[in-house]
Amino acid sequence: MYTELFKLCGFEPEEIKKQRPRIERAFHKAGIVREDVKRAESRVRHSFDTTSPGVRKGLGIWMEQLLDLVLAREEGKKIVYPDYPTIPMMTLALNLASEDVYCQTPEIVLDFVMGQIFGKLNPILEAAETHGMPPASAMCALKQARLGGIVQGIVPVPDLLLGTGFYCDLTPKIDELLHEIYGVPMVIMDGCMDSSWDEFPEITPRRVNSLASEIRRAIDESEKVLGIRITDEVLNRSLGQFVDLWTALFGLWDYLKRDPMPMSLVDLAPVWWFSTTTERRGITEGFGVIAALTEEIKKKVDEGAGAVEKGAPRVLIMCHQATDPGIMRMIEEAGLAIPTTALMGITDAQATSYIETKYTTWEHRVANMLLSHGLYHSTSGLIHRYRELCKTWQLDGALNLYQFSCRAFCISPPLVKKSLEEDPGIPVLSLEGDMWDSRTYSAEALRTRVEAFAEMLRAAKAAKAA
Amino acid sequence: MEAMAELSAHMKRRILELKKLRDEGRKIIGYTPGGYMPEELVYACGAVPAGLLRGGEHEPVVYAGAYLPRWLDTFCRAQIGYRLLKEEALYQMIDLLVVPITDNNIRAIADSWDFYTDVEVFRFGVPHAKTDSGFKYYLDGINLFRQKLEDFTGVKISEPKLREAIELCNKERGLLKEISLTRRSQRPPISGRDFINLNHASFLLDKRTMIEVLESLLAELRKREAPPPMGPRVLLTGSTLAYGDYKMLSLIEETGASVVVEEFAEGMRHYWETVRVNGDPMKALADRYFTMREPPAWFRPSRERLDFLIKLAKEFKVDGVIWYQLMYREAYDLESYYFPDMLKKETGLRMLRIESDYDAAEIGPFRTRVETFIETIRR
Numbered sequence: 001m002y003t004e005l006f007k008l009c010g011f012e013p014e015e016i017k018k019q020r021p022r023i024e025r026a027f028h029k030a031g032i033v034r035e036d037v038k039r040a041e042s043r044v045r046h047s048f049d050t051t052s053p054g055v056r057k058g059l060g061i062w063m064e065q066l067l068d069l070v071l072a073r074e075e076g077k078k079i080v081y082p083d084y085p086t087i088p089m090m091t092l093a094l095n096l097a098s099e100d101v102y103c104q105t106p107e108i109v110l111d112f113v114m115g116q117i118f119g120k121l122n123p124i125l126e127a128a129e130t131h132g133m134p135p136a137s138a139m140c141a142l143k144q145a146r147l148g149g150i151v152q153g154i155v156p157v158p159d160l161l162l163g164t165g166f167y168c169d170l171t172p173k174i175d176e177l178l179h180e181i182y183g184v185p186m187v188i189m190d191g192c193m194d195s196s197w198d199e200f201p202e203i204t205p206r207r208v209n210s211l212a213s214e215i216r217r218a219i220d221e222s223e224k225v226l227g228i229r230i231t232d233e234v235l236n237r238s239l240g241q242f243v244d245l246w247t248a249l250f251g252l253w254d255y256l257k258r259d260p261m262p263m264s265l266v267d268l269a270p271v272w273w274f275s276t277t278t279e280r281r282g283i284t285e286g287f288g289v290i291a292a293l294t295e296e297i298k299k300k301v302d303e304g305a306g307a308v309e310k311g312a313p314r315v316l317i318m319c320h321q322a323t324d325p326g327i328m329r330m331i332e333e334a335g336l337a338i339p340t341t342a343l344m345g346i347t348d349a350q351a352t353s354y355i356e357t358k359y360t361t362w363e364h365r366v367a368n369m370l371l372s373h374g375l376y377h378s379t380s381g382l383i384h385r386y387r388e389l390c391k392t393w394q395l396d397g398a399l400n401l402y403q404f405s406c407r408a409f410c411i412s413p414p415l416v417k418k419s420l421e422e423d424p425g426i427p428v429l430s431l432e433g434d435m436w437d438s439r440t441y442s443a444e445a446l447r448t449r450v451e452a453f454a455e456m457l458r459a460a461k462a463a464k465a466a
Numbered sequence: 467m468e469a470m471a472e473l474s475a476h477m478k479r480r481i482l483e484l485k486k487l488r489d490e491g492r493k494i495i496g497y498t499p500g501g502y503m504p505e506e507l508v509y510a511c512g513a514v515p516a517g518l519l520r521g522g523e524h525e526p527v528v529y530a531g532a533y534l535p536r537w538l539d540t541f542c543r544a545q546i547g548y549r550l551l552k553e554e555a556l557y558q559m560i561d562l563l564v565v566p567i568t569d570n571n572i573r574a575i576a577d578s579w580d581f582y583t584d585v586e587v588f589r590f591g592v593p594h595a596k597t598d599s600g601f602k603y604y605l606d607g608i609n610l611f612r613q614k615l616e617d618f619t620g621v622k623i624s625e626p627k628l629r630e631a632i633e634l635c636n637k638e639r640g641l642l643k644e645i646s647l648t649r650r651s652q653r654p655p656i657s658g659r660d661f662i663n664l665n666h667a668s669f670l671l672d673k674r675t676m677i678e679v680l681e682s683l684l685a686e687l688r689k690r691e692a693p694p695p696m697g698p699r700v701l702l703t704g705s706t707l708a709y710g711d712y713k714m715l716s717l718i719e720e721t722g723a724s725v726v727v728e729e730f731a732e733g734m735r736h737y738w739e740t741v742r743v744n745g746d747p748m749k750a751l752a753d754r755y756f757t758m759r760e761p762p763a764w765f766r767p768s769r770e771r772l773d774f775l776i777k778l779a780k781e782f783k784v785d786g787v788i789w790y791q792l793m794y795r796e797a798y799d800l801e802s803y804y805f806p807d808m809l810k811k812e813t814g815l816r817m818l819r820i821e822s823d824y825d826a827a828e829i830g831p832f833r834t835r836v837e838t839f840i841e842t843i844r845r
Contacts, residue, residue, distance in 0.1 A: 169796065
């Protein structure tokens, strides 16, 4: 029943045959039945460019990640669930430290595969809503997926919860709830966003040192709980691989500066997520997919092909919807090119800060990298980063589509709007949304506003050109 | 009670006093009332601390909607509303706003004041677990705050002055605790409302004035014939009990029940512990404010706070718990899911959870729920 779906996701017939026992066990545990598979085929065909081998391969890696996640317990893994916001270098280090360890952020896998591909995320979210994360309380749906996936028995109860409390307040509380229900050990890397308004892009050593010591403590605790050794060699290798992955992604993303924008963000997002949830498979197989996509995108540039019309207004979107590709697709269909987002957006200044740093220990370098993004530093840091993105990518406007159910994020929208309208002086449309839950969207209401904004940007662009 | 009448008179005069002090060159240091800002440091440099704890009204929340999204804690949104509405005199007098960053809702106060007002904002972080590194970070934060105060006021904080301020604040805390503990009696000599009024006043009045009032009140309470036995005894707990947010108190009182003890993250002064008077005073402050203080819901592990609530419920012999939280304070949302079972198991008590957005339309449904709950716990 699933052969066609796996083919659409870049699998060769032999691979499907080889994976058949795993697929069947995992689908059974996840409650995926024939009608879900049919729906997934339709969604993949409708939402992704299935003529692209790179896109299909990228989807395939995610399908396999679902199998890895669901079957991790019965395949004898020591299971670690890092939280989102995640520290990707740390996830990678744990995966590299031992073949016996499976370290992955389950909510991202569920959002991507059960959400984007199968359109079957809602029952998972609803399960969380009856287990401590009630609806109408603006609870983060990403965290609902973490809780709901475990409560429903789709994903196994882990051996360690590896949480972060330096940005989101809810994340560690969910881990604490899981700790209360299932008795799972947890380690939280704490932090305080207490920098002064005008500090960024400087980052005080106090904050870097504090986060670094929390990261070091988490490594030590993980070693104890899992009974493994995370050597300096492993740590350095994880950092090296992460930087290599980023470099490959910068190269790919750089082509989105071309006009017309050659590929859709919807098609590229799957590979971008490899860098955030650095599970072993995403890294080992991800490089090949990025390389394939880079070749494809070069060809499209040479041919002058575009995912949107030439001259389409280019906008920054603060949060890209990650559970239903139809929403981002609709924004592109309204005639807007979205080359970058708050999370994906990398500027030259930031890329440099990843490599050129005064810090020497692994944990200090990682802490400095995280804080240099701006998002985890302060609201003013985030605004600073947005301004850089707007200038680097020569954007015509910003869709301030913000994650309403994220307390940390939703401080910023009115401040961002005012700031970007002043400097660099671009129009900003603020919209409430949820990048982890498509239930909160009225598609037509969103379409009307996005289309009007796109029309306004086109008119402004035409007037400027004249 | 005479002391309460005296308190009321002091509160009426306070804004004029603050204005006079400001005109004389004293700095007014506003702060968020979450219990992590050591007032001792402010006193020791001759400045005047003023807790920004106004809340309970709908208009500032609505007004704040233009400046902060509605998905943040109601009290936190109201704080920028009070400042920009320009109707609360205290909010216009602040020379420096100090915000110990406890969670993202509180960070929203700092960011919105930084962005929309000309008031200087000073932040220092409050880590979320009582680890050694958490303690060091907090201690480092209050040392930076001390430096900031010295720079801002031009007054060096001497050790004798700091010790004097510690003793003054300890005295106030001690008296509040002594008064609060009288409510363990079956016939409490002071009502929940009066105690909350006292507690709120302690964020605004001069410490010496406050201590005089508390001493007079305690003397009165000792002499006072206790009122007749009351209805059900209630522990009122939650995220924030703001100055002016008395609807829950009124609803409980209207049923004939009484609040005999409270525990809140914000708005109520924490008086259970005092600052050690020997040794390094900065470490002693960090020890009291960070390590000894019963933590709010965003601390880990949450068991410490929940065990403390159970202890209060037992010591104050309550008949039920009312959990009063504000909208979108997610840490409280989550704890309110599993605390009722813990409470029931440990004490056999029941809990009512109520969530407010400072909206007048809430009163009717709240009344029905409170009345029903009190009926179910009435002995």
